[in-house]
Amino acid sequence: MTAGTLKVAPSLRLSRRSQAARGQAISFLMQQAVENPQVISLAAGLVDPATLPIPETHAAVERILGDPAAARMALQYGTTEGSERLRRLLCRYVARLEGATPETCGLSPDRLLVTTGSQQMLSLVCEVLLDPGDICLVAGPSYFVFLGTLEGVGAEAVSVPTDAEGLDTDRLEETLAALDAVGRLERVKLIYVVSDFDNPAGLSLSTERRHALVEIARRWSRSHRIYILEDAAYRELRYDGPVHPSIWGCDDSGGEWVIYTQTFSKTFSPGLRVGFGIVPPVLHKALCARKGNEDFGSANFNQHLLANVLESELYAAHVEQVCAAYRIKRDAMLEAAEEHFAGIPGVSWVRPHGGLYVWMSLPETVQTGFDSPLFREAVHQQGVIYVPGELCFAGPVEERPRQHMRLSFGVQTPEGIREGMQRLARAVKRVLQVHG
């Protein structure tokens, strides 16, 4: 047998699912960043390296490894649903965010599932609920990684327009009615919402709309349940503006209609990959069974570590620091936008109260995609990279809005942000001169 034999070897045959799945666009963005190291990235969704919790992690690890019994627990296998101690602490943690106690909001550890970041929770929900051809309603724009996950299970994302209060619930009703009219309501299984300071648009759903969403999900659940999948990844990254209860907290049936997910990647450390979900009891078993097949449990050590962090006062103090740092960077980005973009006709942007992103809209004549003159000008001439807004919409690319950009203030320093915004404004002006 020689390597030559391989030339006539029969071909690889992937599963239908894998044939249909495209790679995440994020890979292309990362490649661009690697190949153009002088480029300032306003694209990366990484967290600010300066905020990473080195002493906090150190203290928690010492507490675990300094106690042989605790160390052995943490280094042993855990369970598929996750550490009971952590799940108990998470009940208290979420209840506190709702301004309640676990008892008053009906939270108990058996409603929780600990996952590898909240992404795994989002993926598990798709696996367990969606068949190929099923529909998930999403905000337009929406979190582009989640759109890829939907595609990975063969489901269809249908966009619902947003306004300044987030996903427009009147338009959601219209969309449901339109799907019903063509006999497709049967296929609607999920409504996905990033409730606070969303990715990519930085918008938060008003409290009124949170209540409306639950009511709509209940009312339109005719032959089967339509769940709301609430992604609260940015909930604690709040810099000003109103505080809202979660959609989950607005569901007065005790959370029968809402699947809630959150992660400690943004507020603590993405390197630990600890996320979790709160799920209706009827779904818990199916999600655990699916996770059992996928990995039978996320890293137990990290769960014990995070339990120690949550139990101490280190967590709350750290979140305050993180928010203070990001507030400065958000302000730097908004000031730079004012300085460099305010003079360009047809350019506007959202002023977010939290999160990591500023969503900027250009005149409709200017496309922002990977193949656009603007993207090339920005990356190769001016040295700045962003996430093209068209990645954040569902449907055929020609039919999507194509003039938006997602700008992240997460990774760069305030100086880097100012420099990046200046470069980006130069790129936009150049393209408007040539193509506008």
Next chain:
Amino acid sequence: MTAGTLKVAPSLRLSRRSQAARGQAISFLMQQAVENPQVISLAAGLVDPATLPIPETHAAVERILGDPAAARMALQYGTTEGSERLRRLLCRYVARLEGATPETCGLSPDRLLVTTGSQQMLSLVCEVLLDPGDICLVAGPSYFVFLGTLEGVGAEAVSVPTDAEGLDTDRLEETLAALDAVGRLERVKLIYVVSDFDNPAGLSLSTERRHALVEIARRWSRSHRIYILEDAAYRELRYDGPVHPSIWGCDDSGGEWVIYTQTFSKTFSPGLRVGFGIVPPVLHKALCARKGNEDFGSANFNQHLLANVLESELYAAHVEQVCAAYRIKRDAMLEAAEEHFAGIPGVSWVRPHGGLYVWMSLPETVQTGFDSPLFREAVHQQGVIYVPGELCFAGPVEERPRQHMRLSFGVQTPEGIREGMQRLARAVKRVLQVHG
């Protein structure tokens, strides 16, 4: 809206996949252990708590967190395929196990994928290769969690008999020929083998058979590639007997036919959940895309931690300690088997050279399943629990061999093992008296 409204709420509709998946039997076993705390578990696949690497983990964490740059790298997001530094170290590590260098065995980091334990790697391979109705050939008996994973993607496991040298390659050929004769060769995509000290039977594939397996996979790959999925989870838990190259190492095409998986759960710490796969280049992209949708990367912190452990001499020394401890426990179980079971007619067992399990066979009249008199007698009267062998076979339960038990010497102390074996022998004798 009141809780009463829920009574008329429409029903949950799970995806077809989730409707078809059963929960892993391991949940029932864990529940039995929790509800009967006086029971000695010879069922649990946990590792020996006394071997867990507390000082080694401590040293590695100190090295990371003591260096701010290293700490920030470890606490930040990683990549979907895993830390490049760890993948480079894993190349050296696997090459050393093969008695080679990464260069001579054609190993480079772009062939590797770091996963949440090897279970996630097994699951990803199933996702990417198998459609509902596709076939995976497995040893009979085989690792029961993997059988559940196959079921979770709607694939069919077809058992191939084993003998003292592991999966019988002549019978494998017969099975392939039989499937071909009924037009089902088209559906065969995978051959799954635990190559060393397998779970559950403790058998290792002879070197000759490893070569034969690769040759068979190539020869029967007519319209498409049939891959060998090699699970080397127990490879380093060797107490005596011959050393074999991996099946991957026997594939002289440069690993085009073998997907190799290994984990540090058994030799280091299951709480870190670091496993990995070496995959043919054509599969790497599809596996990364799938993992991107599932969790976009396993915990980066743990990968940095393990990289530090592998880079130091701590790892090799720890594996030696672990093997020394398990060798004593394996001997305790074999001696106790000799003492308590040798006098029972029709009872036999495998003497494993490594791993964590002794596979015991009872007279055919004695069933060992969850509903059997023996299981009830063992758990409720004698206070000992084991894994029923019937869980480890594919096909309808009535057609499976039902008189085997998987006995683990991983968790109990030598004293616990002796006591557990004595209890189990009493249960077997009791059942033989009544039902034999």
